Amino acid sequence: MKEIKIFSPATVANVSCGFDVLGFCLDTVGDVMTVRKTKAKGIAITKIEGASLPYEPENNVAGVAAKAILDAADNPFGVEIEIYKNIKPGSGVGSSSASASGTVWAINELLGRPFNKQELTAFGMKGEALASGAEHADNVAPGIFGGFTLVKQLNPLKVVQLPTPSEMWATIIHPQIEVKTAEARAILPKEVSLQKAIKQWANVGSFISGLYDEDYELISDSLIDNIVEPHRSQLIPYFDEVKKAMLDNGALGAGISGSGPSIFSLCKGEATAMKVAEVINKVYESTEIEFDIYVSKINTSGVKVLNLK
Amino acid sequence: MKEIKIFSPATVANVSCGFDVLGFCLDTVGDVMTVRKTKAKGIAITKIEGASLPYEPENNVAGVAAKAILDAADNPFGVEIEIYKNIKPGSGVGSSSASASGTVWAINELLGRPFNKQELTAFGMKGEALASGAEHADNVAPGIFGGFTLVKQLNPLKVVQLPTPSEMWATIIHPQIEVKTAEARAILPKEVSLQKAIKQWANVGSFISGLYDEDYELISDSLIDNIVEPHRSQLIPYFDEVKKAMLDNGALGAGISGSGPSIFSLCKGEATAMKVAEVINKVYESTEIEFDIYVSKINTSGVKVLNLK
Known part of the structure; x- marks a missing residue:
C-alpha cells in the first residue's frame, strides 16, 4: 500500500x-x-x-x-x-x-x-x-x-x-461563534463541593452501566452535569433554549460538546434524532447566528x- | 408462612x-x-x-x-x-x-x-x-x-x-477500635479539587466497566481513592501497613470499608484472599488491638x- x-x-x-x-x-x-x-x-x-x-x-x-x-x-x-x-x-x-x-x-x-x-x-x-x-x-x-x-x-x-447501545444516535448543533479554549478553561471552578462531585461520579457510573445494559432510561437519567455546564453554558447563546427543545422532543440528554460552542444530544433511534434536529433548527433560525446541525448514528x-x- | x-x-x-x-x-x-x-x-x-x-x-x-x-x-x-x-x-x-x-x-x-x-x-x-x-x-x-x-x-x-465477576473474593480486617461516625464525617473535606474529582469519576467509570467485562486488571487499577481515604485512614491504626500487605500479596485493591475502622480488600480467587488474610493477621498480631478477619466470596x-x- x-x-x-x-x-x-x-x-x-x-x-x-x-x-x-x-x-x-x-x-x-x-x-x-x-x-x-x-x-x-x-x-x-x-x-x-x-x-x-x-x-x-x-x-x-x-x-x-x-x-x-x-x-x-x-x-x-x-x-x-x-x-x-x-x-x-x-x-x-x-x-x-x-x-x-x-x-x-x-x-x-x-x-x-x-x-x-x-x-x-x-x-x-x-x-x-x-x-x-x-x-x-x-x-x-x-x-x-x-x-x-x-x-x-x-x-x-x-x-x-x-x-454502544444499538439504537444510539446523536443530534448536534454548531452555532458559528467563537468560544476561546482559554476562556472555556478559565471559567471552570478549581474546586467543587464533595456533594456535587459524588453526584457526578454516581452519574458516570450509572451512565456506563446503562451503556452495557442498553438501558436508555438509565442513560437518560445519568446525562446530568452540575459541575461544568452551569459555567460554560453561559458562553453559548441560546444554550438553555436549545437544551430544553432537545429534551422536550425526546432526546435522552443534552449538553455541551467538548468545550463548546456545539451542543449535543443523544437520542434513541433516528426518528427522534431527526425530530430534535427540526426543533433546534427552529430555535436558531430566529437568531442572527449562523449554524450547522448534524444528525448521526454513533x-x-x-x-x-x-x-x- | x-x-x-x-x-x-x-x-x-x-x-x-x-x-x-x-x-x-x-x-x-x-x-x-x-x-x-x-x-x-x-x-x-x-x-x-x-x-x-x-x-x-x-x-x-x-x-x-x-x-x-x-x-x-x-x-x-x-x-x-x-x-x-x-x-x-x-x-x-x-x-x-x-x-x-x-x-x-x-x-x-x-x-x-x-x-x-x-x-x-x-x-x-x-x-x-x-x-x-x-x-x-x-x-x-x-x-x-x-x-x-x-x-x-x-x-x-x-x-x-x-x-459480579465470578472469581471475586474479599478479605476484611476489623480492628476493634471505635471510629465515631460523626468524627469520620467531620474529617471529610467539604470541597475537593476538580482535578481530583475527575480522577475519581474516571475510576468509578473504569471500575464499573471492569465489573461488566470481568477485567480484573482494570478493576485493580481503578480501586483508588484520593479524596476520602487520605483523611479517614488517619483514624485507623496501621492502615498503611495493612493496605500495603494486602496489595503486596495479590489483592486487587484495598481501602476503608464504609467509614471504618474495617479495612477491605478485593481479591481474585480464594487462594489470594486466604493469603491476604494470613499476612494481615501477622500485621495486627504484633499490636495490642483486638481484631477479626473475614474471608468471603462476594x-x-x-x-x-x-x-x-
Whole structure:
C-alpha cells in the first residue's frame, strides 16, 4: 500500500457527566484525508481544503501526530498528507483531534499495523496537544476506538472501550461563534463541593452501566452535569433554549460538546434524532447566528478507510 | 408462612473510588434473624443476642425498618423479631443496615412479596437513618440486591445492580477500635479539587466497566481513592501497613470499608484472599488491638432464607 484515503470522524467529548473522561464518535460528520508514502523521509502537508490551517508540519496537528508515529516506527518512509476539512476548527466536535486521529490511523495502515489503538491514541494526543496546549485524549480516543470511550488516565494512557447501545444516535448543533479554549478553561471552578462531585461520579457510573445494559432510561437519567455546564453554558447563546427543545422532543440528554460552542444530544433511534434536529433548527433560525446541525448514528468503528492503492 | 429465619449479610460501602455510591455484599459474615407473624398488630423485638441494642422498636434499626414496610402494606399483621448479631456494631461492614435489610426482606416474604428490591431498599434506609442520622443506601442496597451495587441517587432512590465477576473474593480486617461516625464525617473535606474529582469519576467509570467485562486488571487499577481515604485512614491504626500487605500479596485493591475502622480488600480467587488474610493477621498480631478477619466470596443474592414455617 502506497496511499490511503480515510474518513476521520468528528467526536463529542465530556458527554455531560463525564467531564474530561467520556467521549463518543460520530458517523456522518468528519474530515477526509489522504496519506501517501514518500521515499524521501520527512512529512509534507501538500493540500489543505476547507479551513485555513498552517502547512508547516510542526505547526499542524496532523504533522505533529505524523511525526510521533513515524518516529516510533523509526521513520521507514516519509509521508505527504492532504487534508479536506469538513469539521470547522473551534466547533467543539473534535476538529483538531480528527486531523490527529486520521493521520496516525492512516500511517499505521501504511506501516502494516504495528501499533494498537492505545498506542495510536497516544500518538494522536501529541498532535492534539499542539491545538489545545495540553495532552488530552477525550476526542482522540473515540476517533480511534469508535463508539463510547472512557479515558481512565493519561499517564500512562489507558483508554477503556465502552459498548454502544444499538439504537444510539446523536443530534448536534454548531452555532458559528467563537468560544476561546482559554476562556472555556478559565471559567471552570478549581474546586467543587464533595456533594456535587459524588453526584457526578454516581452519574458516570450509572451512565456506563446503562451503556452495557442498553438501558436508555438509565442513560437518560445519568446525562446530568452540575459541575461544568452551569459555567460554560453561559458562553453559548441560546444554550438553555436549545437544551430544553432537545429534551422536550425526546432526546435522552443534552449538553455541551467538548468545550463548546456545539451542543449535543443523544437520542434513541433516528426518528427522534431527526425530530430534535427540526426543533433546534427552529430555535436558531430566529437568531442572527449562523449554524450547522448534524444528525448521526454513533460510529462504532472510528476512522474508516475510503480507498487505497 | 408464619415465621422466617434469614441470614442478613455484612456489606462493604464506598469501595475506594465509589464514595457514597458503591457497595458489595459478603457471603459468610452476617446476622441471623427470625421474624414471626403475630395476630396482634405492632412490632416487638423479643430477642437480641451478640450485641447490646435497644429493644424498643422505635429505637432499634430493625424496628424502624419493620414499621416502614408494614405501614406501606397497611399492617395486615404484627411481627416479633429475634436478632442474633454476628456483625459488631461500629465495625464498618454494615451492622445496622444488616438489621434493616434482613427485617424488610423477611417481612416482604411474610407478606407474599408485594415489594421489589428498590422498594425494600427504601424501607431499609428508614431503619438505617436511625443509626447514621441520615438516609443512606450504600450498605442496604448490596444487602438487598446482593453483589455490587451503585446507588445512583437517593431521592427518588435508584439503585443500579452491577455484575459480579465470578472469581471475586474479599478479605476484611476489623480492628476493634471505635471510629465515631460523626468524627469520620467531620474529617471529610467539604470541597475537593476538580482535578481530583475527575480522577475519581474516571475510576468509578473504569471500575464499573471492569465489573461488566470481568477485567480484573482494570478493576485493580481503578480501586483508588484520593479524596476520602487520605483523611479517614488517619483514624485507623496501621492502615498503611495493612493496605500495603494486602496489595503486596495479590489483592486487587484495598481501602476503608464504609467509614471504618474495617479495612477491605478485593481479591481474585480464594487462594489470594486466604493469603491476604494470613499476612494481615501477622500485621495486627504484633499490636495490642483486638481484631477479626473475614474471608468471603462476594454474595450475589443478598439476604438469604435459612428456614421457614
